[in-house]
Amino acid sequence: DVVKVGVIAPMSGPFSAVGQTWEGATKAYQKLNGTTAGGHTIEVIYRDLPDINPAQAKALAQELIIKEGAQYIAGLYFTPDTLAVAALAQEAKVPVVIFNASTSSLLEKSDYLLRTSYTLPQMAVPVAKYALEKNIRNVVSLVSDFGPGLDAEKAFNTAFVAGGGKLLEAIRAPLKTTDFGPLMQRVKALKPDALYVFGPGGPATYAMIKAYNEAGLRAAGVRFLGTGETDEDQLRAIGPELLGIETGMFYSATHNSPLNHAAVKALAEVAPKAIPTVQLANAFDGLHVIYHMVKATDGKRDGPKALAAAKGFSWESPRGPVKIDPASREFVQNVYMRVVEKDSSGRFVNREFRTFEMQPDYGRIQGAAK
Amino acid sequence: MPSPPIELRFDDVTTGYAGVPVVEHLSFSVREGERLGLIGRNGAGKTTTLATAIGLADLMQGRIHFGGNDIGGATTYARARAGLGYVPQGRDIFPSLTVEENLLSGLQGRSAGVALPPVYALFPRLKERRRNGGTQLSGGEQQMLSVARALVGQPRILLLDEPLEGLAPMVREELMDAIVRMSDQLGVGCVLVEQHVDVVLDFSTNVIVLERGVAAYAGSAAALREDEELLNRTIGIQKC
Amino acid sequence: MSFALLSSILVDGVTYAMILFMITVGLSMTMGLMRVVNLAHGAFAMLGGFLAASIPQRLGVPVGLGFVLAIAVVALVAVLFERTLLRRFYRRDDLDQMLVTIGLMFVATAAVNLMFGSSVTSVALPEAFGGSVDLGFRSIPRHRLIVVACGLVVVAVLWLAVDRSSFGIRVRAAVDNAPIARAIGIDTTRIYAATFAIGAALAALGGIAGAEMLPMEPTYASKYLVILLAVVAVGGNGNLFGSFFAALLLGIVETSMKYMVPQLASAAFFLTMIVVLLFRPQGLFGRQA
Amino acid sequence: MSAVIPPMAMAAPPRARPWKQLRAEIVLTLAGLLAFVVFPQDLGLLTNMATMSIFALSLSIVLGQAGIATLGQAALYGAGAYVAGWTALYLTTDPVAGLLLGGLGGGLIALLSGAVMLRSTKLTLVMLTIAVAQLLLELANWARWLTGGDDGLAGFEVAPLFGLWEFNFMGHTGYFYALGALVLVYFLVRNLAESPFGLTARAIRQDPGRVQALGGRVYLHLLAVYTVGGVVAGLAGALTAQTSKVANLFMLDFTTSAGVVVMIVLGGTRRLAGAVLGTVAYMTIHHIASTLNPYHWLFVIGSMLIVVLIVLPEGLIGLLDRAAAYARRLGGNGGAR
Amino acid sequence: MTPRLQTRNLCHSFGGLAVTQNVTLSLPQGARTALIGPNGAGKTTLVNLLSGAIRPKSGDIQLDGRSIVQLPQYARVRSGIVRTFQISRLFKDLSVADNVRVAVLQRLRASMQWWPSPARSARVHDEVHETLGMLGLNPYANRVVGRLALGEQRLAEIALALAMKPEVLLLDEPGAGVPQGEGGRIMSAIEGLPKDLSVLLIEHDMDLVFRFASHIIVLVAGAVMVEGSPQEVAANEQVKQIYFGRDAHHAQPSH
Numbered sequence A: 001d002v003v004k005v006g007v008i009a010p011m012s013g014p015f016s017a018v019g020q021t022w023e024g025a026t027k028a029y030q031k032l033n034g035t036t037a038g039g040h041t042i043e044v045i046y047r048d049l050p051d052i053n054p055a056q057a058k059a060l061a062q063e064l065i066i067k068e069g070a071q072y073i074a075g076l077y078f079t080p081d082t083l084a085v086a087a088l089a090q091e092a093k094v095p096v097v098i099f100n101a102s103t104s105s106l107l108e109k110s111d112y113l114l115r116t117s118y119t120l121p122q123m124a125v126p127v128a129k130y131a132l133e134k135n136i137r138n139v140v141s142l143v144s145d146f147g148p149g150l151d152a153e154k155a156f157n158t159a160f161v162a163g164g165g166k167l168l169e170a171i172r173a174p175l176k177t178t179d180f181g182p183l184m185q186r187v188k189a190l191k192p193d194a195l196y197v198f199g200p201g202g203p204a205t206y207a208m209i210k211a212y213n214e215a216g217l218r219a220a221g222v223r224f225l226g227t228g229e230t231d232e233d234q235l236r237a238i239g240p241e242l243l244g245i246e247t248g249m250f251y252s253a254t255h256n257s258p259l260n261h262a263a264v265k266a267l268a269e270v271a272p273k274a275i276p277t278v279q280l281a282n283a284f285d286g287l288h289v290i291y292h293m294v295k296a297t298d299g300k301r302d303g304p305k306a307l308a309a310a311k312g313f314s315w316e317s318p319r320g321p322v323k324i325d326p327a328s329r330e331f332v333q334n335v336y337m338r339v340v341e342k343d344s345s346g347r348f349v350n351r352e353f354r355t356f357e358m359q360p361d362y363g364r365i366q367g368a369a370k
Numbered sequence B: 001m002p003s004p005p006i007e008l009r010f011d012d013v014t015t016g017y018a019g020v021p022v023v024e025h026l027s028f029s030v031r032e033g034e035r036l037g038l039i040g041r042n043g044a045g046k047t048t049t050l051a052t053a054i055g056l057a058d059l060m061q062g063r064i065h066f067g068g069n070d071i072g073g074a075t076t077y078a079r080a081r082a083g084l085g086y087v088p089q090g091r092d093i094f095p096s097l098t099v100e101e102n103l104l105s106g107l108q109g110r111s112a113g114v115a116l117p118p119v120y121a122l123f124p125r126l127k128e129r130r131r132n133g134g135t136q137l138s139g140g141e142q143q144m145l146s147v148a149r150a151l152v153g154q155p156r157i158l159l160l161d162e163p164l165e166g167l168a169p170m171v172r173e174e175l176m177d178a179i180v181r182m183s184d185q186l187g188v189g190c191v192l193v194e195q196h197v198d199v200v201l202d203f204s205t206n207v208i209v210l211e212r213g214v215a216a217y218a219g220s221a222a223a224l225r226e227d228e229e230l231l232n233r234t235i236g237i238q239k240c
Numbered sequence C: 001m002s003f004a005l006l007s008s009i010l011v012d013g014v015t016y017a018m019i020l021f022m023i024t025v026g027l028s029m030t031m032g033l034m035r036v037v038n039l040a041h042g043a044f045a046m047l048g049g050f051l052a053a054s055i056p057q058r059l060g061v062p063v064g065l066g067f068v069l070a071i072a073v074v075a076l077v078a079v080l081f082e083r084t085l086l087r088r089f090y091r092r093d094d095l096d097q098m099l100v101t102i103g104l105m106f107v108a109t110a111a112v113n114l115m116f117g118s119s120v121t122s123v124a125l126p127e128a129f130g131g132s133v134d135l136g137f138r139s140i141p142r143h144r145l146i147v148v149a150c151g152l153v154v155v156a157v158l159w160l161a162v163d164r165s166s167f168g169i170r171v172r173a174a175v176d177n178a179p180i181a182r183a184i185g186i187d188t189t190r191i192y193a194a195t196f197a198i199g200a201a202l203a204a205l206g207g208i209a210g211a212e213m214l215p216m217e218p219t220y221a222s223k224y225l226v227i228l229l230a231v232v233a234v235g236g237n238g239n240l241f242g243s244f245f246a247a248l249l250l251g252i253v254e255t256s257m258k259y260m261v262p263q264l265a266s267a268a269f270f271l272t273m274i275v276v277l278l279f280r281p282q283g284l285f286g287r288q289a
Numbered sequence D: 001m002s003a004v005i006p007p008m009a010m011a012a013p014p015r016a017r018p019w020k021q022l023r024a025e026i027v028l029t030l031a032g033l034l035a036f037v038v039f040p041q042d043l044g045l046l047t048n049m050a051t052m053s054i055f056a057l058s059l060s061i062v063l064g065q066a067g068i069a070t071l072g073q074a075a076l077y078g079a080g081a082y083v084a085g086w087t088a089l090y091l092t093t094d095p096v097a098g099l100l101l102g103g104l105g106g107g108l109i110a111l112l113s114g115a116v117m118l119r120s121t122k123l124t125l126v127m128l129t130i131a132v133a134q135l136l137l138e139l140a141n142w143a144r145w146l147t148g149g150d151d152g153l154a155g156f157e158v159a160p161l162f163g164l165w166e167f168n169f170m171g172h173t174g175y176f177y178a179l180g181a182l183v184l185v186y187f188l189v190r191n192l193a194e195s196p197f198g199l200t201a202r203a204i205r206q207d208p209g210r211v212q213a214l215g216g217r218v219y220l221h222l223l224a225v226y227t228v229g230g231v232v233a234g235l236a237g238a239l240t241a242q243t244s245k246v247a248n249l250f251m252l253d254f255t256t257s258a259g260v261v262v263m264i265v266l267g268g269t270r271r272l273a274g275a276v277l278g279t280v281a282y283m284t285i286h287h288i289a290s291t292l293n294p295y296h297w298l299f300v301i302g303s304m305l306i307v308v309l310i311v312l313p314e315g316l317i318g319l320l321d322r323a324a325a326y327a328r329r330l331g332g333n334g335g336a337r
Numbered sequence E: 001m002t003p004r005l006q007t008r009n010l011c012h013s014f015g016g017l018a019v020t021q022n023v024t025l026s027l028p029q030g031a032r033t034a035l036i037g038p039n040g041a042g043k044t045t046l047v048n049l050l051s052g053a054i055r056p057k058s059g060d061i062q063l064d065g066r067s068i069v070q071l072p073q074y075a076r077v078r079s080g081i082v083r084t085f086q087i088s089r090l091f092k093d094l095s096v097a098d099n100v101r102v103a104v105l106q107r108l109r110a111s112m113q114w115w116p117s118p119a120r121s122a123r124v125h126d127e128v129h130e131t132l133g134m135l136g137l138n139p140y141a142n143r144v145v146g147r148l149a150l151g152e153q154r155l156a157e158i159a160l161a162l163a164m165k166p167e168v169l170l171l172d173e174p175g176a177g178v179p180q181g182e183g184g185r186i187m188s189a190i191e192g193l194p195k196d197l198s199v200l201l202i203e204h205d206m207d208l209v210f211r212f213a214s215h216i217i218v219l220v221a222g223a224v225m226v227e228g229s230p231q232e233v234a235a236n237e238q239v240k241q242i243y244f245g246r247d248a249h250h251a252q253p254s255h
């Protein structure tokens, strides 16, 4: 028999690279782990959702569940789309494994949501700790004015100030800005020790880094503290600009473990064009959870049982040890501080140099502390 | 004159719009210095005939010669450059151009310094208003501009579609005089479409009367003037 | 407000404005002359940028020559588009024109995505453009100064070549009423093709020059469309000087908000535009319709 | 003398023949039911088609009939969606109340923004509509506490329709709810288009100055048309929010406005049926293209747009007209011989 | 008796160009007045001022003794002042009947109606065809206006004005572009108008002018030069020089 997994992914449009990597990652996973789980054949079906469009997200999920008979929904890049699917999942009792959407409070929206990506507080708090370790006293935070950016700003600043640091200013840039020159000038005038940054990725990140370098912040010794700015796709596009920049993240393609090497290699074989970014780990682990749930339910459609099995599940992922928190269903994982370097073959890579082990979603914890 | 006179000739022309014939089996010819009149009721096909000559209607059958060449397939602008001048019905001034720019647009590569003064002399009003927007002119002034725009290109044969519309009586006279002079002195050939039969009869040597797209009369103006029955039937004119 | 802040706003505002101007000038030319609202303008800029990024690498030519080739290719593509498609739309209403160019934009986006991938591509500048210039109170990247210079040169050249020559008259006549323009001897076909090609070439130039600030990626064409149109509309429907000053106004407004209340920078941009258009519907320098 | 005019047999004024008049609505209903029977498993997509058709109809009134050039229709659509969301969150979970209030919300935004914009024309107007939508978007993003910012407004419930039918994940209720709304809106909008109000709107599209010279109050008329369009767009937004249980910023985005323009142009701007046809065609093609090969979707829609604009300037509805005319010719000939 | 329409010292200028200079004229009830003058004299501008399309720089316009100079265009139309355009302005994509219908609906203030009552739509329908009949346009009722010959469009232009059942009718060169033979149709339509209707006719065709007018005003360079009966104007040397020209003998009152 066949158990179907419906993945809603940006296969076209501006985020098509994500869809490509997800598709490659699920193939890679099946190449390494076989196409069956507990004797049931797992079939992965992709549906394209290029932009934020909750109505369409819901229609696609409906179609996957009703027409294709999918027992699991996965993927989902944007939070609003995930919200629409969450409402449906609750009604249909279908487990949903989120590959990306990272707003902190998202999992509270339905009992059937799981997530194999991350939340921003989970990354930002370790980065704040690292900054304090490095004796950085004054920072300016600069985030894009959207959900994840605000999550990151709040988590980092709270942790940093709680640890004795001083926040000089929290700047929010309009989401569509690509001219960061003025903002960087303003940062420069504040003379911080470091700049904490979170942007929406893509062109904005590119422009942000450019502006950081061009405004002379790097030359003036203002450290750059980031999260996803040095993802592997950015490294390919603007590597030289990123050299020496430090970020905290849960995965890099060069993470040194046999499992990771195997995953990256498999991806290169099944999808030569796909880039091994964090999305590789997200989809890879997402499928792993689904395999686990299929085994636990013996391939039957039983949402509550599948969820029960997933809670507290822990395993070794390409990113290191991971666990699904039984209470919050959030992913618990290592966060690595990395620095961008040129490797022996001249490629730009993230070199991990400091590990914060098994970090929880600090959003919840900070929220509860207040 | 060393070279043979330039001639515009229609041979058994059927023409219309989008495949629907409006004018059928029309033949005529005008040479330099000659003046042909075209009259007929509303919708008889006068405009369509002129539009066909310049290439703005679909030639469906027959041939059009100009200056010895078959121009039936030539582009409109090539016909204009070869010496066909066109004064469209309804003026068609370019709204985004000033008066002077409208004139300059018709230069066809000639020098403005040479081409403009004569038409300004003919229509002093245009000179006064030359910096105004073309469509800000009064109706009659626009009509002057439309004629002037055709003249700056120094055409050999001039197609005039109701050039007198909206002009004051005195200006009409002046304009008709000027055209007659041009035709006599410079040898410009003319095809005139005009609602006022008297004007056409005075002006032309030959006249064609169109009746629902077919030539009901083609012959000398003088003979037509006598044929009141025909005039009445085809145009609805009763001479008093 | 301190002097340093004020002068920083001015410097950044003006350079940003010049980049806006460089990218929009081609659009304001096609709109002013041809009255075609070319929503694919951004696509030409994008094509220019991507070609400029890839030609020097692939053909191994110097960067500067690569730029020239990129612009030429874009002009060629534009002529092809104009000849085969756009010319059918001159007599149609604005909406159809907008949509056929949106169609082109979609196709261009898909094509660029296919050829160059979906991530940001950086346009390598010639060596001489790198580095910064010290202004005393702060430094400014040299390439930005070059963009400003480019903008000024472009406006001067266009003013001489288009606004003041019979070429401009013939284009406008051709667009006002093509059949009549032909009937008085204007070769509308050539005129359209040439104008459109020049507009597209300018777009490519603007795209390349502005790539540092508006980075090249496949959604470039649609992403900056609204900004481009805003500059043109505020400037006055294709008036060259209009877009020059509109770019200055909008650029400085947005930049100063970035210094002061960054969250409201985009809102300020659009609010400025609304205010200008309400009080001067024809734009700053537009002719009254 | 005076030309004698032969007495003409005058065409009789249109008389009420209900089933003939309701032809379009009947066809629409039957098509909707047929779709339900043939594609019972695609109700999600079909529901979206119905709601988007309503959105397209709103644009068809504003742009197709009155010629108000807009690339900011999303402002009205999004407004309806948020109002429906707020209604469910804070007022009542009754779907019909949410729907109507959503329509009012769209109409209100249209009235307010139209009042300042509609004295402008052409590109200026287009730009103003874009700017208003962008401004609303910035505002909604800023007011996170009210709108949920970019995460969207979610977590609201929708009570069973008329207290009877629950909106479940199978989507039956949602579909018939949307289809019913579409047929009703179509009926109202068609009457509007055929009415004196609609004829005057079309006249204004062609020459506002001439209407003014006939004593028309062009500005007020346009404002009325725009407000009606706003109500319809608001209904569409509310339906979308209720069936997907999310209202979000993207509904206010430029892309949404541009998308719906593309839909009505595909179908044909001048006719209401074109709006529905274009929407269905667009969404079907998207669905098929993105299932087959999502990477090429933009390529497909872009080239299709170009081809339709060139080959079928009247839109897909023009194709139907031609087919009908052809069939009539065949039928006519057959009958004559 | 107060005249229907009256202007006092009306002035207007475009930029530096004074196109209307101290124009004081009056149009009594039932007037058949012609306004003639050289091209660019300001005749169309005067119509624009009277109909409210543009506002004068100074001076007053009165309808039945009441100043209307502040009223917007629609209000003036509603009080009965209707004009035609020298260059036809029609709804080119609509049929001839629908063009006229737009006008009828305006007059009946029914243009905002969403649900037409059957009785009213029948009335509109009848009026439309009645108006078309006055100009012999019935055969063209269902033709799209944009595809008519220009002369036919002229007739439709006038039909639009007649459909408004005006009390003061401003006709701006209704005969322009209509062949001599068909000019009669326009004239008979105008002659068929109610006798108490006041008409101001602008025309360069002297046959039409003299056939129609009982009073003629000559406008030159924005100012009234002479006015009087057709005979007086025809005999005026100045007018002959400036306007009629050599062919003055054509300009003869025909009755």
Ligand SMILES: Nc1ncnc2c1ncn2[C@@H]1O[C@H](COP(=O)(O)OP(=O)(O)OP(=O)(O)O)[C@@H](O)[C@H]1O
Binding pocket: B017, B022, B040, B041, B042, B043, B044, B045, B046, B047, B048, B049, B089, E147, E148, E149, E150, E151, E152, E177, E179
């Ligand atoms: N663009 C067009 N498309 C289709 N039919 C047209 C077009 N232009 C004119 N016609 C039709 O062709 C016929 C002849 O028109 P044409 O303009 O040649 O007449 P005309 O003799 O110039 O009349 P007028 O005296 O009114 O100017 C008319 O019946 C008209 O309706």
Ligand SMILES: Nc1ncnc2c1ncn2[C@@H]1O[C@H](COP(=O)(O)OP(=O)(O)OP(=O)(O)O)[C@@H](O)[C@H]1O
Binding pocket: B129, B132, B136, B137, B138, B139, B140, B141, B166, E014, E017, E019, E037, E038, E039, E040, E041, E042, E043, E044, E045, E046, E086
């Ligand atoms: N909007 C405008 N801007 C500038 N000048 C204008 C404008 N409208 C009219 N004029 C000028 O005002 C003068 C009077 O124009 P008007 O149209 O009133 O003349 P007219 O008496 O109707 O002439 P005709 O008999 O030729 O129609 C003309 O010289 C014209 O160029």
Ligand SMILES: [Mg+2]
Binding pocket: B046, B047, B048, B089, E149, E150, E151
């Ligand atoms: Mg004609």
Ligand SMILES: [Mg+2]
Binding pocket: B138, B139, B140, E043, E044, E045, E086, E172
């Ligand atoms: Mg006039």
